[in-house]
Amino acid sequence: MRPYKARKITPNPKDSFMSTKVFGHKAPDTDSTGSPIAWAWYLSEVKGIPAVPCLLGEPNTEAAFVITHWGLDKPEIISDVAEGDKVVIVDTNNPAELPAGINSADIIQIIDHHKLAGGLETKGPIDITMRPLACTATIMYDLMGDDIAKAPKGIKGAMLSCIISDTLEFRSPTTTDHDRAVCDALAKDLGVEISDLAAKMFEAKSDVSEFSDAELLRMDSKEYAVEGTKFRVSVLETTAPKMVLDRKDSLMASMGDVAREDGVDQVLLFVVDILNEEATFLIPNDLVKTVAEKSFGTTVSGDTVVLPGVMSRKKQIIPSLKL
Incomplete structure (x- = not known):
């Protein structure tokens, strides 16, 4: 199966x-x-x-599938924002994950489900909604209220897909009862079987055959510092972990170049097996071995270590990282 290519618009x-x-x-x-x-x-x-939706890079294969599946237009990809641009930030509040010029823009709203990172500057008081839920789309469903009934099928489908993805079909420890209830309500409204849509989404996410090692290491990653050491924490969620792990030697060989190009000290790669509910952590050197043993209370004897039950970067990986 070839990766899904979302329809482009001008x-x-x-x-x-x-x-x-x-x-x-x-x-x-x-x-x-x-x-x-x-x-x-x-x-x-x-x-x-x-308002117009924008992306800060190419969507991953699952996101591209969702756009195509629901008949949506692929948003414009932008590399930066101009001074005074009115912007709404969703699914993050971390300046490291945003355009370089974000603090010169006119930020009017933030909707997020991550911890407060700090560092954003605004022109004045703004509307901020941050809730301890698994998915930004769940928050948006609440904010829309009765107006969700006006949403076309594609919009509801996109929101349903977001919740399925972020909860890993309710397997992720970040899942709340409310995420599940909203997901169920959207699925019922659309006449969709959650398990069927999830299987198609995870199949699309798992097909990484056409991506380079560097693209895989950056595909779903966030920068995070521990005691002054900067990491790119990469997570690949898949129902076919062997497809990724068969490439572990070349992936580990590429980590140094990616780290240097991105201005971090080390890339940490976790291959999350959605079905078996575990993560395989690649161990390319002694620094990462130390991180693995101190962070997850495990003993490393080779170039990988399996972490049972570890599914979430936000709740289980990032908070655990130690040197």
């Missing part, structure tokens, strides 16, 4: 300039792709505020 530069830009983090996953689409629809069609 944005109207005038519309893009005049409209509020809605975007998530770099290396867009399904939530950082679907949530900007959903919220830009809500602002434009319900609140009367012209």
Whole structure:
């Protein structure tokens, strides 16, 4: 199966300039792709505020599948924002995951489900919604209230897909009862079997055959520092871990170049087996061996270590990292 390619559109530069830009983090996953689409629809069609969804990079294979599956247009990819651009930030509040010029833009709203990172500057008081839920789309569903009934099938489908992705079909420890309830409500409304859609999404996510090692290491990654040491923490969620692990030697050989190019000290790669609910942590050197043993209370004897039950970067990996 070839990776899904989302349908491209040619944005109207005038519309893009005049409209509020809605975007998530770099290396867009399904939530950082679907949530900007959903919220830009809500602002434009319900609140009367012209808005356009944007991406800060190519969507991953699962997100590209979701765009195609629900008949949505692929948002414009932008590399930066201009001074004074009106923007809404979703699915992150971390400046390291946002365009370089973000603090010169006019940030008018943040909707997020991650911890507060700090470092963003705004022109004045803004609307911020941050809730301890598994998915940004769940928060948006609540914020839309009764207006969700006005949403077209594609918007509801994108939101449903975001929740399935971020909860790993309710396997992730970040899943709350409310995420599940919203997911169930959207699925019922759309006449969709959650398990069927999840299987198609995870199949698309698992096909990484056409990506280079460097692209895989950056595909779903976030920067994080521990005691002054900067890491790129990469997670590959898959139902076919062998496809990734068969490439572990070349992936580990590429980590040094990726780290140097990205200005970090080390890349940490976790291959999350969705079905078996475990992560395989690649161990390329003594530094990462130390991280593995101190962070997860394990003993490393080779170039990989399996971490049973580890599924979530946000809740289980990032908070555990030690040197």
